[in-house]
Amino acid sequence: MLLLLVLAGNYAADRVTKLLAVRYLDGEASKEFFGRLMVLRYAENDGAFLGLGGAFPLPLKLALFIAIPLIACAAGLFWAFRPSTRTSFAICAVSIIAGGLGNLQDRIMNGFRVVDFLNFGLGPVRTGILNVADLSVTFGAIALLILDTQLKKHGPFSRD
Numbered sequence: 001m002l003l004l005l006v007l008a009g010n011y012a013a014d015r016v017t018k019l020l021a022v023r024y025l026d027g028e029a030s031k032e033f034f035g036r037l038m039v040l041r042y043a044e045n046d047g048a049f050l051g052l053g054g055a056f057p058l059p060l061k062l063a064l065f066i067a068i069p070l071i072a073c074a075a076g077l078f079w080a081f082r083p084s085t086r087t088s089f090a091i092c093a094v095s096i097i098a099g100g101l102g103n104l105q106d107r108i109m110n111g112f113r114v115v116d117f118l119n120f121g122l123g124p125v126r127t128g129i130l131n132v133a134d135l136s137v138t139f140g141a142i143a144l145l146i147l148d149t150q151l152k153k154h155g156p157f158s159r160d
Contacts, residue, residue: 002087002091003080003081003090003091003094006091006094006095006098007094007095007097007098008098009098010094010095010098010099010102010132010133010136011098011101011102013132013136014098014099014102014103014131014132014133014136015102015105017117017131017132018102018106018115018117018131018132021040021042021115021117021131022042022115025040025041025042025117026042027042028042036121037120037121037122038118038119038120039118039119039120039121039126040117040118040119041117041119041129042115042116042117043115043116043117043129044110044113044114044115044116045113045114045116045129046111046112046113046114048064048065049128050128053065054112061112065107065112066104066107066108069100069103069104070104072100073097073100073101073104076093076094076096076097076100077094077097079093080093080094080097088147089144089147089148091143092140092141092143092144092147093140093144094140095136095137095139095140095143096136096137096140096141096144098133098136099132099133099134099135099136099137099138099140100133100137101133102131102132102133102136103131103133103134114131114133115131116128116129116130116131116134117129117131118130118131118132118135
């Protein structure tokens with residue numbers, strides 16, 4: 001049940017924020033918060049990270065941006081919901097998968113375009129424009145790496 005809540009919560013947060021971005025940011029000027037620490041600016045990305053691959057031919061885009069992520073999400077869900085998978089690892093995995101599914105839905109429904117609207121940074125050091133799905137993937141992956149490091153350090157019998 002916990003895994004379903006994490007999956008649904010991350011996915012819903014992505015979908016709702018993207019709908020709000022389309023409604024309130026599309027065609028509007030950027031909105032700055034906390035001294036430009038966070039900037040809301042509507043963008044659509046038809047590639048991967050920072051638009052990489054946006055100009056790829058259609059068959060390659062179908063493979064790289066639809067088929068492979070769909071297979072990876074399905075395999076990840078199968079792995080995460082196995083009884084033998086550690087709960088902490090499964091939570092990280094479903095966070096990553098929820099983000100993947102959110103962006104995958106955009107690509108399928110919007111002609112490969114993903115809605116992005118968040119930008120973070122200090123002064124000239126800034127992220128690209130991203131979305132909540134990207135945050136789910138990033139934080140899930142970082143947490144997974146930390147957990148894996150702790151497991152290797154403390155052994156397989158440490159508390160979950």
